[in-house]
Amino acid sequence: MSQRIERIELWHVNVPLPAPFWPSWIPGYPQTHVAQTVARVYAGDGLVGETGGPAFTTERRGLGDLLGGFLLGLPADDIGVLRQRLREASYLGWRNWWLEAAWWDLAGKLAGKPVYQLLQREPATVLKAPVYASSGSLKPLEERRRYLDEIRAMGFGAVKVRVKYPTVAEDLALVRGVRAHLGDDFVIGVDANQGWPVSLFGANPAWDLERATAFARGCDELGVAWLEEPLDMHDWRGMAALRERVRTPIAGGELHGAWHELAPLFEHGSLDKYQPDAMFSGLTVARQVMDECRRRDLDFTPHTWSNGFNMVVNLHAFAAWERRKLLEYPYEPPGFVPAAREGIMPAIPVNADGTIDVPQAPGLGLQLDERLLRRHGKRFHVATPARVAVRAIREKGLRAALLLKRAKEQAGG
Numbered sequence: 001m002s003q004r005i006e007r008i009e010l011w012h013v014n015v016p017l018p019a020p021f022w023p024s025w026i027p028g029y030p031q032t033h034v035a036q037t038v039a040r041v042y043a044g045d046g047l048v049g050e051t052g053g054p055a056f057t058t059e060r061r062g063l064g065d066l067l068g069g070f071l072l073g074l075p076a077d078d079i080g081v082l083r084q085r086l087r088e089a090s091y092l093g094w095r096n097w098w099l100e101a102a103w104w105d106l107a108g109k110l111a112g113k114p115v116y117q118l119l120q121r122e123p124a125t126v127l128k129a130p131v132y133a134s135s136g137s138l139k140p141l142e143e144r145r146r147y148l149d150e151i152r153a154m155g156f157g158a159v160k161v162r163v164k165y166p167t168v169a170e171d172l173a174l175v176r177g178v179r180a181h182l183g184d185d186f187v188i189g190v191d192a193n194q195g196w197p198v199s200l201f202g203a204n205p206a207w208d209l210e211r212a213t214a215f216a217r218g219c220d221e222l223g224v225a226w227l228e229e230p231l232d233m234h235d236w237r238g239m240a241a242l243r244e245r246v247r248t249p250i251a252g253g254e255l256h257g258a259w260h261e262l263a264p265l266f267e268h269g270s271l272d273k274y275q276p277d278a279m280f281s282g283l284t285v286a287r288q289v290m291d292e293c294r295r296r297d298l299d300f301t302p303h304t305w306s307n308g309f310n311m312v313v314n315l316h317a318f319a320a321w322e323r324r325k326l327l328e329y330p331y332e333p334p335g336f337v338p339a340a341r342e343g344i345m346p347a348i349p350v351n352a353d354g355t356i357d358v359p360q361a362p363g364l365g366l367q368l369d370e371r372l373l374r375r376h377g378k379r380f381h382v383a384t385p386a387r388v389a390v391r392a393i394r395e396k397g398l399r400a401a402l403l404l405k406r407a408k409e410q411a412g413g
């Protein structure tokens with residue numbers, strides 16, 4: 001019998017940034033911490049899978065109560081059954097595909113292979129991944145110049161800038177200035193962050209197809225390598241129409257949670273470049289997107305912004321894509337820097353050739369720093385079969401609890 005899940009620990013982790021960071025996608029909001037929920041999944045014989053999902057604060061406080069009964073006892077090597085359980089748990093309104101990465105970590109450790117090799121369709125060793133510097137704040141050119149010089153000196157040959165000014169003329173002026181500063185050879189992507197608007201703390205200029213077209217035509221002239229999220233994430237037809245009108249490749253898909261949310265983008269021909277985030281969709285879906293991109297001769301490069309787990313998990317997805325070009329490397333000093341982004345694991349440095357190293361250890365190759373985990377984190381839930389049993393007996397009585405246990409065992413965990 002394969003190894004089964006016998007214990008799950010959940011942690012709130014909140015890593016302070018060295019300075020406030022102002023994400024362009026939440027106008028008016030200063031981010032001061034990288035908040036995440038870390039899960040450790042134990043399968044016996046010292047086998048542990050780890051993952052960390054983006055959080056806002058401690059909103060997952062009750063998650064362990066929900067998931068303990070669903071996930072304890074599952075086979076450590078069956079990601080299909082895990083996804084079914086996560087789906088069942090999601091009917092109550094909670095998406096937790098970020099947990100899937102822990103099972104891939106377990107699967108890689110059991111197979112003695114890095115996760116990217118489990119995801120590949122053709123076996124290959126991938127040592128390095130080319131990255132682009134992904135800025136995160138809306139900054140005028142005068143403030144952006146120093147950043148552009150810095151990333152070029154670091155070895156980057158590609159950058160992504162954000163636009164969100166009230167007028168298309170201001171947005172284009174920024175991109176024009178960045179192009180003039182960097183010269184014609186530097187790769188420039190632009191993110192409009194129109195996909196999943198948040199206007200809780202400030203106005204969020206919303207684009208329609210005409211505004212997106214006007215901006216994208218300007219991008220055509222400036223040799224922009226891709227335009228990301230120019231319209232709402234569900235405006236499949238609008239993005240398809242935009243694609244017909246302009247030459248600049250259209251990108252998106254970063255926050256979709258499942259294949260059925262991504263499939264309409266393919267069906268409508270909405271995007272040139274697919275950017276699912278394997279922590280929001282699960283690695284299984286990221287691989288489905290890869291397969292579809294291969295079939296349709298489209299581009300794939302996952303979203304990585306959030307925390308160190310997001311960076312590493314999506315790095316594995318990217319390394320598995322044989323036509324990989326550039327992966328997102330979130331970087332917006334002085335606030336959003338690798339040491340804070342990774343937070344409780346070693347920071348991932350950029351090599352002088354504009355690449356990052358792909359982990360080669362079995363599993364995800366994470367190396368959590370226990371000291372930092374304890375400093376920035378607090379364990380808030382431990383799920384074990386005994387605890388789940390005690391709860392079931394208290395709630396349902398001994399007889400019903402025993403019947404449930406037997407039924408679950410007969411159903412295979």
Ligand SMILES: [Mg+2]
Nearest residue numbers: 191228229254
């Ligand atoms: Mg984006």
